[in-house]
Amino acid sequence: MDLSRRAALLGLSALPMFPLVARAEEILPDSPPRMRVIVDNDLAGDPDGLFALAHALRSPSADVRLIVGSHLHSPQDAEPDDGHQADKAAAKARELLDVMGITGRVPVVRGAEGALGRADRRDSAQAVAAIVAEAMRSDTKTPLFYTAGAGLTDLAAALRAEPRIAPRMTLVWIGGSEHAGVAPLAGGAQPEYNFTIDPAAAQYVFGESAIPIWQVPRNAYRQMLVSLAELRLLGQSGPVGAWLVAQLARTRRAVVPMGLNLGETYALGDSPLVTLTALQSAFEPDSASCRYHLAPTPRLDGQGAYLPRPDGRPLRVYDWIDTRLTFADMFAKLHA
Known part of the structure; x- marks a missing residue:
């Protein structure tokens, strides 16, 4: 049966027929961006943030407007500069842009060096100014997502500096421990890593600001x-x-002296930042392939435990992420 006959039987006779040798890009061309995205991540740490950043940069639906390189842990007894982790994160982002052949296309800034309230903390004035400027734009109605895969230091600083930005964007955060009714880690309940990077910042964003939050907790x-x-x-x-893969291999080699056996999988835990933004559904755009529940946004105590607040603004808590869509799309785009 020829293609025109098959199309007629399927009710597709009104649709244009493409030659079998047509380029995929001609049959399914990219659509314009549907959202603006600010990427905030500790890119000098676990390389899962680099995978998510590369994926976002290859996603035409996401207009990546700014990359903020953020710090890792900053204990009070660390050296004053704590290794300039945010500088290293920003440098790693620029290195990736260079590998991807898009150097200079997206602004990259360093965030604060150290958590809120730390006496020797290098401020995040440059990052704060860039975040506020993008959030306060009046020349576009394209929704803005703040995608954070580590601590929330620079977002908290920006919200403190200009509270009006809160309702103008949505935070997608990879972080926080399990909510009530979810089994904790096998080793028992313990503070979640990204929360512990800057507890005061997470407490401020959840408890004192008005920004809408889509949370992807540890489970x-x-x-x-x-x-x-x-x-x-x-x-x-x-x-x-x-x-x-070379960045990931370096990380895996680093844990060998610790006596850890990581098995044959690795968690690219920051990848939901792309799933929940660039990979939203075609009609009635939303993260339709993932599952979440709504709850009043709680306050957080010093260990990251949730303190009920019945009058809190609605919080999306994601329970299940569409890994098939996420990784099939990521591998296809990074193979391109």
Whole structure:
């Protein structure tokens, strides 16, 4: 049966027929951006943030407007500069942009060096100014998402400096411990890593600001497992995949002296930042392939435990992330 006959039987006779040899880009061209995105991540730490950043930069629906390189942990007894982690994170972002051949296309700034309230903290004035400027734009109605894969230091500083930005964007945060009714880690309840980077900042964003929050807590982001077999194939797909896999290999080698056996999977826990933004549904755009529940936004205590607040603004708590969509899309785009 020829294609025109098949199309008629399927009710597709009014649709244009493409030659079988047409380029995929001609049949399914990219659509214009649907959202603006600010990326905030500790890119000098766990390389999952670099995978998510590369994925976002390859996603035409997401107009990445700003990249903020943020700090890792900053204990009070650390050296004063704490290794200039935010500087290193910003440098790593620029390195990735160079590998992807898009140097200079997206502004990159360093965030604060150290948590809120730390006496020797280097401020985040440059990051705050850039965040506020993007949020306060009046020349666009494209929704703005603030995607954070680590601590919330720079967002908290920006919200303190200009509270009017809160309703003008949505925070998507990879962080926070399990909510009530969800089994904790096998080792028992313990503070979640991204919260502990800057507890005061997370407490401020949840408890004192008005920004809408889509939270991907620990039990959800731990679902984002890929196998080493998949990653080896990605490493052979081209310069971007090879560079990303090299960052991951360096991290895995670093834990060998600690006596840790990581098995044959790795959690790319920051990847939901792309799933919940760039990969929203076609009609009635939303993160339709993922599951979440709504709850009043709680306050957080010093260990990250949730303190009920019945009058809190609505909080999306994601319980399940569509890993198939996330990683199939990521691998396809990074192979391109």
